[in-house]
Amino acid sequence: MDEDSRIADASEVPADSTLLFTVRDGLDEREAILTKNGDDEVAAFENYCQHWTDVRLDKGSGATKRDGELVCGKHGALFEADSGCCTYGPCEGAVLEDIGVTIEDGAVYLTDDDYEFVQVGSSMEYDLSSNRSLGFD
Ligand code: FES
Structure with a gap:
């Protein structure tokens, strides 16, 4: 596996x-x-809700996960943590944008040709008072 695609x-x-x-x-x-x-x-998804796409599921300290489902903190939508499918809430039936990952020899690697791994954590700056990203539209 390519070390450049090793996430964690x-x-x-x-x-x-x-x-x-x-x-x-x-x-x-x-x-x-x-x-x-x-x-x-493991599963990976782009970090935004399918209801309002400017709402992050993980705001930097980990998304809430309950009974195998990821919870959107804004209006309570639930997404299956393995498939990304919304099972409850205003976007029921929608699916999180999937990113291919796999585990090999105890490490998680990005396997999706559509993306390159950059870093763990966010590389973007957020204005915490408004909860919007700065400098990105
Ligand atoms: S923004 Fe996520 S449920 Fe409304």
Whole structure:
């Protein structure tokens, strides 16, 4: 596996929350979230709700995860943590934007040709008072 696509040790990915990371899609950088669903299974999605796409699921300290579902803090939509499918809420039936990842030799790697791994955490600056990104539209 290519070391440039190594995101984190599998042990660093919380079972009850998410690990925030940044990917590049062409010229754009985007936030993504990684979540563990069992010992050998991880899933990753772009870090925005399907209801209001300017709302981040993980605001930097991990998204809420309850009974295997990711919770949007804004209006309470629930998304299956393995498929990204919304099972409840204003965007029921919508699906989070999936990013391909896999576990190999105890590490999580990005396997999606549409993205390049940039770093763990956000590379974007957020104005916490308004909850909007600065300098990105
Ligand atoms: S913005 Fe996520 S449920 Fe409304």
